Amino acid sequence: MNRALIFVARHSVAIALSAMFLAPVLFLALTSMMTSNQTFTSDLWPHTWHPENYAEVFSKTPLLKYLGNTAMYAGLATGAMLLSSVPAAYALAKLRWRGRNLMMTLIICMMMLPPQVTTVPVYMLWANGHLTGTLWPLILPMLLGDAFSIFLLRQFLVTIPDEYLDAARIDGCGEWRTLLKVVLPMARPGIAAAAMFQFFYAWNDYYGPLLYTNENEENWTISLALASFRTLHHVEWHLVSAATLITMVPVIVLFFFAQKAFVQGVTLTGVKG
Amino acid sequence: MATVTLTEGRDTAALRRGARGSRRPRLVVLTFIGPALLGLIVFLGYPLVAAVYFSFTRFTLINPPEWVGLDNWRHLAQDPLVGVAAKNTLWLTAVMVPARIIGALLTAMLLNAMKRSRSAYRTLFYLPALAPPVTATIAFVLLLKPQTGPVDTMLRWLGIDGPLWFNDPAWAKPALVLLSLWAIGDLMIIFVAALLDVPVDLYEAASLDGANAWQKFRFVTLPTIQPVLVFATITGIIGCAQYFTQAAVAASVASNQVTGGGGVSGTFGYPQNSMLTYPMWLYTEGFRYNLFGYANVLALLLFVVSMSITVILIRRFKAFTGSDR
Numbered sequence: 001m002n003r004a005l006i007f008v009a010r011h012s013v014a015i016a017l018s019a020m021f022l023a024p025v026l027f028l029a030l031t032s033m034m035t036s037n038q039t040f041t042s043d044l045w046p047h048t049w050h051p052e053n054y055a056e057v058f059s060k061t062p063l064l065k066y067l068g069n070t071a072m073y074a075g076l077a078t079g080a081m082l083l084s085s086v087p088a089a090y091a092l093a094k095l096r097w098r099g100r101n102l103m104m105t106l107i108i109c110m111m112m113l114p115p116q117v118t119t120v121p122v123y124m125l126w127a128n129g130h131l132t133g134t135l136w137p138l139i140l141p142m143l144l145g146d147a148f149s150i151f152l153l154r155q156f157l158v159t160i161p162d163e164y165l166d167a168a169r170i171d172g173c174g175e176w177r178t179l180l181k182v183v184l185p186m187a188r189p190g191i192a193a194a195a196m197f198q199f200f201y202a203w204n205d206y207y208g209p210l211l212y213t214n215e216n217e218e219n220w221t222i223s224l225a226l227a228s229f230r231t232l233h234h235v236e237w238h239l240v241s242a243a244t245l246i247t248m249v250p251v252i253v254l255f256f257f258a259q260k261a262f263v264q265g266v267t268l269t270g271v272k273g
Numbered sequence: 274m275a276t277v278t279l280t281e282g283r284d285t286a287a288l289r290r291g292a293r294g295s296r297r298p299r300l301v302v303l304t305f306i307g308p309a310l311l312g313l314i315v316f317l318g319y320p321l322v323a324a325v326y327f328s329f330t331r332f333t334l335i336n337p338p339e340w341v342g343l344d345n346w347r348h349l350a351q352d353p354l355v356g357v358a359a360k361n362t363l364w365l366t367a368v369m370v371p372a373r374i375i376g377a378l379l380t381a382m383l384l385n386a387m388k389r390s391r392s393a394y395r396t397l398f399y400l401p402a403l404a405p406p407v408t409a410t411i412a413f414v415l416l417l418k419p420q421t422g423p424v425d426t427m428l429r430w431l432g433i434d435g436p437l438w439f440n441d442p443a444w445a446k447p448a449l450v451l452l453s454l455w456a457i458g459d460l461m462i463i464f465v466a467a468l469l470d471v472p473v474d475l476y477e478a479a480s481l482d483g484a485n486a487w488q489k490f491r492f493v494t495l496p497t498i499q500p501v502l503v504f505a506t507i508t509g510i511i512g513c514a515q516y517f518t519q520a521a522v523a524a525s526v527a528s529n530q531v532t533g534g535g536g537v538s539g540t541f542g543y544p545q546n547s548m549l550t551y552p553m554w555l556y557t558e559g560f561r562y563n564l565f566g567y568a569n570v571l572a573l574l575l576f577v578v579s580m581s582i583t584v585i586l587i588r589r590f591k592a593f594t595g596s597d598r
Contacts, residue, residue: 010386017380018397024412024455025404027423031415042421084308091305097298103306103313110317112508112583114515116552117576118320120327120559120568125315127334144312175301204405206518211560223407227522237415244408251403259396266459267466 025248032241039237050238057242061225067246070221073135073209074202080142081149081198086191088145089153090179094165104154110147115207123211133216138208142198149194155268156190157183192258193265200251222247321576328569338566345567355571357546358554364446365550366513369453374505377457381464395465402458410522413452414439439527442547449519449548460505467501468494507582514579517556520548551575 031039032053033046057063091097092104126137160183168178184191206223213219220228226247229240255262303310328345330338349355380398384391401409417424417438425435436444471494479489495502524543538561542549555575559568 010383011390013383014387014390014394017383018394021398021401021455023423024401024409024416027416028412040421042423042426044423044426084312087305088309091302095302095305097302103310106313106317107309109580109583110313112511112579113317114511114552114575114579116515116517116555117572117579118316118324119556120565120572121320121323122316123560124323124334124565125319141312141316143308144315145309150309175305179305200403204407206407206522210521211556223405223518226407226411227525240411241415244411247408248404251405252400255400255403263399263462266462 025245028241028245031237032239032245034238036236036238039241053238053242054246057239057246060239061229061243063222063225063243063246065218066220066222066225069135069219070203070223071250073138073205073221074199076139077142077202078195078198080139081146082191082195084143084145085149085153085194086184086187087179089150089157090183092150093154093157094160094162094183095175107147107150111151119211126212132212134219135209135213135221137212138202138205146198148201149198152194152197152265152268153187153190156193156265157187160186189261189264190268192261193268196254196258196262197265199254203251324569324572324576327566328573329566331566333563333565341566345570348567349570352567354542354546354549354554355551358549358551361446361547361549362513362516362551365449365516366510368446368450369513370506370509372450373453373457373460373509374502376454377460377464377505380457380461381468384461384465385468395462398461399458402456404456406456406518407522409452409456410519411526413448413455414523414526417448417451439523439548440544442545445523445527445544445547449523452519452523460509463501463505464498467498471497507585510582511579514575514582515552516550517552520550521553524548 027044030044030046033049033051034053035046035048035050038047092100092107122137123132126132131137131140164182164186165178168182173181204223205221206227209219209221209224213221213224222243226240226243229243327338329340329342331341331344332338384395384398387394404412416422419425419435419437419440422435422438424438428435438444438448475493475497476489479493484492521538521541525540528540528543538553538557541553541557551571552575555568555571558564558571
């Protein structure tokens with residue numbers, strides 16, 4: 001009896017929490033189906049349903065262009081990050097060399113550094129290279145490693161037993177062959193997690209695009225555009241809601257495809273020291 | 274050459290052959306870490322040195338830096354808003370970090386107490402953490418719209434006159450805290466894993482000693498997950514030190530003002546500077562008022578504070594530096 005009560009209590013709390021976590025998205029969905037006029041009333045349920053709002057948001061705003069810019073930023077940044085960060089993480093996890101601990105410490109410093117600290121000098125570098133106004137100042141640095149990704153990948157790579165690497169070395173593999181042929185296939189979940197984090201970070205990034213492309217609407221990302229939406233429309237909440245939901249779709253689709261790797265990655269950043 | 278051995282101290286003949294296979298190990302290592310090393314120099318070392326130099330100069334994007342001595346540092350005393358911005362960031366840190374940790378810990382404990390339905394609820398609770406911050410902020414501005422928004426509407430059903438939330442200086446920061454609690458999922462997942470790592474026999478031993486639920490939590494759970502708690506606290510503080518996006522977007526959307534060419538920084542701080550965070554003020558001084566020299570003073574102060582916290586982190590988690598595993 002007591003046990004049944006606890007069961008009911010737990011599930012009631014869990015269901016109430018679920019409702020609270022889902023309510024904001026549900027309300028966005030409802031608002032995106034309303035007429036513009038109804039969004040200014042306190043009625044929560046659409047009087048009439050207007051799925052055509054979704055078509056309207058594409059025709060009234062260059063949403064596709066913003067989505068394209070965002071996809072380019074996120075895709076290229078992720079690819080560049082993998083090229084530079086996987087080898088670095090491998091050297092930090094599996095090779096022994098003088099200065100390794102120092103480099104790991106610097107990586108952690110970089111990871112913990114608020115981006116605003118280095119903003120002005122870094123901005124000056126890109127201004128001298130005439131690349132401000134574009135998204136390249138956010139993509140190109142990824143070719144030189146991303147601190148958080150290196151950290152995450154390193155945490156994953158240390159869990160791979162050395163025996164596999166030794167076996168490859170005995171077979172005469174050099175370190176690069178060992179990395180490419182033996183370690184990479186085993187590290188796929190970790191690499192998937194790091195890639196997803198990087199993709200999400202870029203897709204969601206607001207500060208970076210604001211800093212570099214604020215003056216150049218051609219290169220706006222979706223986050224920047226959404227935040228400035230009411231300057232194009234006079235708070236058309238139904239359209240803002242539709243565009244907001246559209247922005248969430250790629251992230252959620254990607255998450256469901258790689259949920260396991262993602263959850264493992266989150267855990268790895270916080271639990272394994 | 275001698276300092277670079279390729280495996281962790283196991284010096285068998287076969288391994289030495291492996292090491293000899295790559296003739297210049299130091300160079301080999303450099304091919305792995307070269308790009309990242311360059312990245313640390315260009316995006317960590319250089320900007321920090323440059324920021325110190327720039328903090329003693331006055332310059333714009335067109336004019337080269339001109340030495341002005343301590344002018345920028347003296348300007349700190351006359352800056353009317355730096356104190357307000359620092360206080361807002363401190364307020365947000367003091368409330369958000371504990372609120373998020375307690376909230377995440379409670380939901381994680383609830384999840385771990387469930388059996389079959391755990392993974393379904395876990396996904397549900399986690400999903401909001403995936404929402405892009407700009408998206409989440411817009412959703413909350415809409416949700417907390419004064420008078421006609423759903424939250425105020427529901428409060429009215431209960432006979433409560435809801436606050437103006439993002440449009441009231443007293444309620445704007447609490448509204449940001451609610452927003453941060455909504456996206457609690459990543460912290461929650463970390464706690465779920467940490468709680469599962471607590472050895473079951475410790476709980477059994479405590480039960481044999483007659484411990485009640487609270488005592489088990491206080492004397493078994495908390496000490497075991499302490500490293501994760503410390504980690505969550507420190508990353509939480511670092512996250513708050515750079516808190517920018519949500520406050521900027523909430524101000525911009527809730528103020529409902531057309532900001533025009535200058536971009537969003539025109540509405541920074543709305544309402545009445547209550548949502549002006551320290552990094553936002555740094556951004557405003559630098560990129561709106563073109564006081565790049567002075568912005569570096571603010572940046573260096575931020576650096577000192579956040580690095581002190583990181584040093585604590587590294588001290589507490591020696592393993593992070595990768596020496597002994």
